[in-house]
Amino acid sequence: MIENIESxxxxxxxxxxxxxxxxxxxxxxxxxxxxRGVEPFRGQYALPGGFVLSGETLEEAAFRELREETGTxxxxxxxxxxxxxxxxxxxxxxxxxxxxALVPTDKAPLIAGTDAASTAWFAVSALPALxxxxxxxxxxxxxxxxxxxxxSTVGFELLPAKFTLSSxxxxxxxxxxxxxxKRNFRRRIEALGLxxxxxxxxxxxxxxxxxxxxxxxxxS
Amino acid sequence: MIENIESxxxxxxxxxxxxxxxxxxxxxxxxxxxxRGVEPFRGQYALPGGFVLSGETLEEAAFRELREETGTxxxxxxxxxxxxxxxxxxxxxxxxxxxxALVPTDKAPLIAGTDAASTAWFAVSALPALxxxxxxxxxxxxxxxxxxxxxSTVGFELLPAKFTLSSxxxxxxxxxxxxxxKRNFRRRIEALGLxxxxxxxxxxxxxxxxxxxxxxxxxS
DNA sequence: CCAAAAGTGTTAGGAGTACACCCATGG
DNA sequence: CCATGGGTGTACTCCTAACACTTTTGG
Numbered sequence: 169m170i171e172n173i174e175s176x177x178x179x180x181x182x183x184x185x186x187x188x189x190x191x192x193x194x195x196x197x198x199x200x201x202x203x204r205g206v207e208p209f210r211g212q213y214a215l216p217g218g219f220v221l222s223g224e225t226l227e228e229a230a231f232r233e234l235r236e237e238t239g240t241x242x243x244x245x246x247x248x249x250x251x252x253x254x255x256x257x258x259x260x261x262x263x264x265x266x267x268x269a270l271v272p273t274d275k276a277p278l279i280a281g282t283d284a285a286s287t288a289w290f291a292v293s294a295l296p297a298l299x300x301x302x303x304x305x306x307x308x309x310x311x312x313x314x315x316x317x318x319x320s321t322v323g324f325e326l327l328p329a330k331f332t333l334s335s336x337x338x339x340x341x342x343x344x345x346x347x348x349x350k351r352n353f354r355r356r357i358e359a360l361g362l363x364x365x366x367x368x369x370x371x372x373x374x375x376x377x378x379x380x381x382x383x384x385x386x387x388s
Numbered sequence: 389m390i391e392n393i394e395s396x397x398x399x400x401x402x403x404x405x406x407x408x409x410x411x412x413x414x415x416x417x418x419x420x421x422x423x424r425g426v427e428p429f430r431g432q433y434a435l436p437g438g439f440v441l442s443g444e445t446l447e448e449a450a451f452r453e454l455r456e457e458t459g460t461x462x463x464x465x466x467x468x469x470x471x472x473x474x475x476x477x478x479x480x481x482x483x484x485x486x487x488x489a490l491v492p493t494d495k496a497p498l499i500a501g502t503d504a505a506s507t508a509w510f511a512v513s514a515l516p517a518l519x520x521x522x523x524x525x526x527x528x529x530x531x532x533x534x535x536x537x538x539x540s541t542v543g544f545e546l547l548p549a550k551f552t553l554s555s556x557x558x559x560x561x562x563x564x565x566x567x568x569x570k571r572n573f574r575r576r577i578e579a580l581g582l583x584x585x586x587x588x589x590x591x592x593x594x595x596x597x598x599x600x601x602x603x604x605x606x607x608s
Numbered sequence: 609c610c611a612a613a614a615g616t617g618t619t620a621g622g623a624g625t626a627c628a629c630c631c632a633t634g635g
Numbered sequence: 636c637c638a639t640g641g642g643t644g645t646a647c648t649c650c651t652a653a654c655a656c657t658t659t660t661g662g
Contacts, residue, residue, distance in 0.1 A: 181442070225472060250470045252446040263403050263446070350642085355623095569653075570614090571654090594662090614659075615656105621653105635636105
């Protein structure tokens with residue numbers, strides 16, 4: 169730790185949070201981006217984010233920026249990694265704490281945005297050029313999300329309260345970018361015990377599908 | 389991202405790095421701590437660390453602080469988590485990027501320290517009270533280390549260039565804090581293919597033990 | 609010859625993967 | 636009646652975990 173005020177001053181830096189917000193729409197994993205209205209990188213897309221205020225935690229800053237910039241209702245937020253190379257921002261030394269967030273498909277706003285020129289969802293398979301080092305941040309976030317899906321339950325948060333197993337499967341397929349075996353998928357989900365059948369059916373295609381919901385706590 | 393200089397200034401914070409340095413000595417997982425010479429928390433132990441300078445990356449800051457404060461030769465460094473709650477440091481708003489590091493047993497200095505009052509290794513099972521929120525940071529680091537040991541090769545870095553399988557096993561046991569089955573452990577290590585036998589034997593106890601070394605690249 | 613650590617195989621259970629057919633419904 | 640997505644079971648492989656005895660050496 170530091171031993172005197174002088175070196176503390178010397179080291180004062182800017183701290184931001186940037187959030188990689190994911191949702192799944194039309195069978196594709198998508199990221200929320202904002203088109204910048206000012207230099208640098210004017211006109212290019214960037215992650216939502218902004219400076220951390222003195223009285224708030226890093227998480228609070230992330231929530232606040234999302235609210236202000238996109239009006240998005242987040243259901244999951246997790247710290248990702250901190251990027252702090254000098255030169256990552258042409259305006260000066262800025263350290264950013266990156267988060268990743270999930271929004272349920274049915275709550276993902278098509279547009280919003282208060283202080284940002286324009287916000288839009290982009291499929292991760294077709295991202296535009298990104299400002300700063302945001303391409304690297306998005307890349308980290310995608311890897312983390314895919315990774316977590318294999319050993320945890322992250323991703324469940326992207327669905328509405330009641331859902332079919334087929335929709336859960338296609339959600340996983342969209343995130344992972346590959347097809348999954350139906351029987352193995354259902355067996356694994358059942359073994360996790362995090363989901364329970366409801367009385368309701370969903371009548372979309374031909375045969376009605378059972379709707380499931382999340383079990384809040386483990387145990388029956 | 390931010391849109392004007394004014395709010396940038398408003399948000400200027402202090403950024404530090406803190407490093408949880410692990411080694412294994414005497415069958416115990418240990419952490420390097422420094423006794424603070426100044427207020428706040430004067431006399432209490434804290435993690436090595438300090439402020440990030442304007443021209444260096446976060447990693448470089450971590451390496452520099454370790455060199456300056458402890459003279460320790462690190463073989464592994466990984467970013468852990470960023471802690472930034474207001475109030476975590478009584479001197480003001482300080483965001484710290486925590487790292488965890490590993491030092492080989494044979495290179496862990498018993499003492500060192502240039503600008504710190506006194507440095508010492510503490511077994512994680514018997515830590516003193518720590519300054520700031522450092523207890524929480526150490527806790528995160530231990531969980532991460534134990535976790536990584538089960539699905540990766542982190543921890544190998546703690547051994548000298550040539551080592552016996554028994555010493556590798558007791559290293560793992562010290563980190564995990566539990567006993568492992570000798571045959572299963574050897575089978576798993578062999579399956580990983582990261583280790584190869586050398587011609588040398590080690591004659592400590594009664595029956596001499598084969599010395600192994602790391603294979604730098606996968607393949608024969 | 610004995611104490612102490614080195615070294616070595618087999619079996620059982622669980623998790624993941626590959627694979628194909630019948631069912632219920634709306635049009 | 637048929638097209639469409641819903642729903643189900645079995646066999647194989649691989650990884651993990653439990654478990655005990657023989658070998659080599661120094662004293």
